[in-house]
Amino acid sequence: MLKINHMELGPIQTNCYIVSNDAKQCLIFDPGEEAEKVIGFLQKKGLAPLAILLTHAHFDHIGAVDDLREEFKIPVYLHRLEKDWLGRPNLNGSGKYPMVPDYRIGEADVLLDGEKQLQIGDFRMELLHTPGHSPGSISYSFGTEGFAIVGDTLFRGSIGRTDLIDGSEKKLLASIRVSLMTLPDHMVLFPGHGPETTPEQEAASNPFLNGF
Structure with missing residues (x-):
């Protein structure tokens, strides 16, 4: 059985998720900032990270990527449609806000494009391409474990914004309808910000x- 922990990182309180197994291996999802906080948590729990996985490449989800990649010598996974975004503030959104420093992160080590399943060590997940908030947004579904990490596609009582580079409300709603609302009613959806939810809860409210 997998265990999921989360911490809120950075000025926008982005949810970073740590998914771990009984062998004390783990995956890091969306380390938005505060690398030292993530490192401290992993050390305290005795966890060995295998990879960093990004739901998308907006600045509030990538700030700690380089520090964690260097600390643990692990690869970074990202959708191919956003391969240039990590190093370009005009694309990752950091250049849009004067109060935010320009984020220039090194290139992803593994570019995802068309895969339906992904296995890293003993971790197996289904990849759901859920564009709309950004063109390369990915949701990671751990179906047998009953949860999915959905980034900024869907929130409790809301949806992701679509006014950033290559955003599309039409695509976002289609992604939610086709990929997320067809998941089991009680599947726990862990978003990029705020509390978790389920398809059943979102359909109702x-x-x-x-x-x-």
């Missing part, structure tokens, strides 16, 4: 999903 999310004002953006009327008619789903």
Whole structure:
């Protein structure tokens, strides 16, 4: 059985998720900032990270990538459509806000494109391409474990913004309808910000999903 821990990182309180197994191996999802906080948690728990996986490449999800990659000598996974975003502030969004430093992160080690399944060590997950918030947004579904990490595609009672580079409300709603709302009703969805939810809860109460 997998265990999932999360911590809120950086000025926008982005959810970073640590998914670990009984062998004390783990995957790091969306380390948005505060690398030292993540390192301290992993050391305290005795966890050995195998990889960093990104739901997308906006600045608030990538700030600690280089520090963690260097510390643990692990690869970074990202969708191919955002391969240039890590190092370009105009694409990752950091150049949009004067109060945010420009984020220039090294290139991803593994570019995902069309894969349906991904295995890293003993971790197996289904990849759901969920564009709309950004073109390369990915949701990572651990179906047998009953949870999915969905980035900024869907939130409790809301949806991801679509006014950033290559965002599309039409694509976002299609992604939610086809990829997320078809998951089991009680599947726990862990978003990039805020508390977890389920497809059942969002179908019943999310004002953006009327008619789903």
